[in-house]
Amino acid sequence: MTKVMRKEGNLELVTIYEISKVLGSSLNLQKTLREVLNLLASHLRMDRCMVALLQEDNILHVIGASGMTETEVKRGFFRIGEGVMGKVVKSGMTIVVPDISKEPNFLHKTGPRTIQEGEVISFIGVPIKVGRESIGVLGVDRHLNGEPQNFQSDSRFLSMVANLIGQTVRLHQSISKERQQLLMEKSRLQKELHGKYSLDNVIGVSKLMQEVFSEVHQAAPGKSTILLRGESGTGKEVIARSIHYMSPRKDRPFIKVNCAALSETLLESELFGHEKGSFTGATQDRKGRFEMANGGTLFLDEIGDISPSFQTKLLRVLQEREFERVGGNKPIQVDIRLITATNKNLEQAVSKGEFRADLYYRINVVSIFLPPLRERREDIPLLVSSFLEKFNVENQKNLSFSTDAMKIMLECYWPGNVRELENCVERTLTMTRGSVIREHDLPCQQDKCFSVTLRSYVQPAKPVIPIIPRHDTDMPMNDDHSEAEVPSKEFGTERDRLIWAMEQCGWVQAKAARLLKLTSRQMGYALQKHKIEIKRF
């Protein structure tokens, strides 16, 4: 008997040693527990073993098992206090069931055991603890064929194993908590890298754009009228859409009207709708954009371009929130959020009497200014790679920008802002033959781009000329203007620079083009674009 006990004691010691080795061998808790239970089964004839741990739902779930099918494992969940397993975790004490067939608390939840003739199955449930807290149960079946059983020694041994398992579980828990914290930190840092504020499909990590995003976040949820300002191509429309999709009106329509594109009569009918027969061609009643936007957002683009009489009509609608269709007399009320946009200097227009001051105040409730791209160059690489990705997908290509080409993009003046950069990337990607876009692939390097040539304005060789020189017909004309100082961006708008050059050269287009280092065609295009009339003497 003593010999047997010593033999069993040795075996237990060896098993504990093996178990401790297994427990420290992997970070996969399920796999580790399965191996530990297999050791118990093979070394100590503990035929059916399981480890159940309390999960987030506060229910014990079998995490590792030996001698059980997958279905049995799946069935293995116990509420605290439910059955023998639940009672062990609740009390934090070991429970021994000498004969499971006679124990009413033994619920056979995982499935019935096959009991051979003359065989008795006993069960030992030991709590797995972290400190004083029970976090799970180690449960073991013992098949007995009439031989005496030392439950006390089994319980003591299993408690040691449960203790080791408890320490391992705690280690795993703290590792996974730390990992989770690291992942959270990683995503926080990633967010910070991409800017604190972000809007879907709008790129901007620069400080200036982050300020814009913060204003958008602030203003979007409310109902106040918003005025978006900024040069052409700075993203006024993308921001208007973002505001709509971030507002509670996101599931209602977003309706856009370009006020500059329509004559006054058309604009009136487009906005307010018309009744059948109200004018030639009005063959049926038609809803206007105000009505279509009901419940949603109405975006009036180029608001600075509407005529004085239309300003009056619009003001009335905005004040009274009520209008009639053209040719109709039934007042219509709508619930819209108004966003307007312009690249005009409205204050100047108001002071010149071109824009009604009362309408200006009505639309200028919240004003968001979109900075020109040249003032937020940090955004250029991200914009380039985002457009590159988009056009690569569209054209089934896989092009990238070389460092030199990107340097040129970073230095460009971009008078047409993001729209121009987008076009430039598309055009370059379409025309490039190799897999890398190099400096010479860019349109500006092939003298095909007006704007990039204007790059020279950004870094003037000599000090800036502060005023536009007055044209003087008596001034002797100097044909060689190559040394003339080209004004920097501080000098004024692109239009101002063109006028300056024309003035310098006595309104001789070819000379002014040379001065600006443009081809005659580019100069012609630029003058047309800015509607600059050529003075003839």
Ligand SMILES: Nc1ncnc2c1ncn2[C@@H]1O[C@H](COP(=O)(O)OP(=O)(O)OP(=O)(O)O)[C@@H](O)[C@H]1O
């Ligand atoms: N921050 C941005 N991120 C991604 N794309 C942008 C961004 N800003 C502008 N774009 C893109 O540039 C183009 C021009 O933008 P948008 O039409 O919004 O400019 P805009 O200020 O309304 O110009 P305009 O005054 O000429 O109407 C669009 O294709 C738009 O998707």
Ligand SMILES: [Mg+2]
């Ligand atoms: Mg626009």
